[in-house]
Amino acid sequence: MLLTEKLKQTGFSPSERAVIDYLFAQRELIEDKTMKQIAEATYTHPSILSRIAHKLDFTGWVELKAGFLEEINYLNRHFSDVDANYPFAPEDGLMAVANKMAALKRMTIEDTLSLLDHEAFEQAVTMLHEARHIKIFSIVHNLLLCHDFKAKMNRIGKHVSLCEVDPEFEAANSDETTCALLISYTGESDTTLRLIPYLKQRHIPVLALTSVGENAISNEADCTLRLTTRERLYSKIGSFTSNDSTQCLLDLLYAGVFSKDYEANLAYKINMSKRLDHRKSSSEIMQEKEHPFT
Template identity: 50%
Template sequence: MLISEKMKQTDFSAAESALVNYILEKGTAIEEQTIKEIAQATFVHPSTLIRVSKKLGFAGWVELKTAFLEEQTYLQTYFDTVDANLPFSATDGLMTIANKVATLERTTIDDTLSLLNHDNLQKAKQLLLQANQIKIFGSNANTLIAQDFALKMRRIKKNVIISQTMGENAYEAYNCHPKDCCILISYTGENEMIIQTAEILQKQQIPIIGLTSIGENSLAAASDAALRLTTRERLYSKIGNYTINTSICYLLDVLYSCCFAEEYSLNLNHLIKIGEHVDTRKSSSSIMEESSEARVHFTESFRPN
């Protein structure tokens, strides 16, 4: 749940409500205001700001103000030229649609990148590298999207399995080993099946990497490393899950790339060596053609000293 949403749903006194309404109305304009200035503008005692902060789960006003400004800045950044829910209209031509979808995907990746936190990403990478087995839990299209990640990871000898059998998630979660790591994907962070899975994994002390929306939600709270998805789409009044799917693909590609980079030359040489034996595809384009001289030069360049 976003802080702004929590403000609207929390039970406040009359004085506290006046303060909250002011904060919501002013948005990022409160950045330069002091506690005293805000209190005077809303005709409340400065201690009211502290009470409101604690009711919202923050230690104090500075912590609430910082988090609120970060949230508002995110919501006002990107997506100023395209609507995530209705990226094109009924009257748009083919190339207009193509351009708008391209803009939407580029914007989504930039938006998701802005949500990435170095420490969380580092934690997620270490959990994946240390795991004997990586298990992915999702629902509907999320499990389909994860298949490419699983394939790429298996090609560099990382054991990745996707839970795909309907109704078996709880059993598969219970059967996970303490040295496993699980990736749970839920846009809302409140999917009942995913939360049940997370609770089982927590009881068994199995690390969780969560891919979910911004703000407070159950999956983020249960995750050892929470990577945030672009949070722009409504639940169903939209043309499609464009930004959600693109955001998931991007984050999984980042996780794979970080794991690959840990042993870059070893993984690259491994893929090239296998490809030389098993990839028999033919190409009519010189761009795609493999050159034996180039392969030797490439692998030599990345050979450890």
């Protein structure tokens, strides 16, 4: 759950609510304001600010303020012209729909990249690269998005399984050479959460792709990469941004693993394709040429 959502939902006293309302009114303008200045503006005491922070499990006001500003900064970026839930309107013509959908895809990729932490990404790629077997756990809808990732990884010799049938058995029947990849937009999916005890018991490293903010799955994962978090659960035309963000991260993970042994992976992939891909084309652009790595 996003911090901004917690601030709206958690039970607060009238004095605490006055401070919170001020935060939402001022947003990024609070960056240079001290506790004393905020307390004076809201006719409260600085201790109220500390109390709010502690209620939300922060060590103090400075940490809460930093988290709030970081989240506001994220929510302000991108998506200023297109609504992720309703990217086009009933009166839009077909080309207007097409252009708005293309703009949404561009913004989703930019947004996903802005959330990518270098250290977490490096850790995630290392986890997948070192794993003998990668098992992906998620709801069926997300697993459909993973077939292309599985195919690409298989073509460079990485064993990937999409655990749709009997995921509890797949989790329990794994060892430390397996990496579990959990995908959940909400981070609260019971279907996925109930697998974590099995994975932890078997000492299996867990990589999560999930939404921005604190959630149950990110709290349990060894490494977390964040998905674009702009959509409601069901009040929307389609899961455009969450799907595109998931596919973007999967492509980045594949590219990262590929780059770990670039020449060997490229040679392996091209040689396998030469043997198995029998497509023909009259287009000069599509014609294959000899490659130095093969």
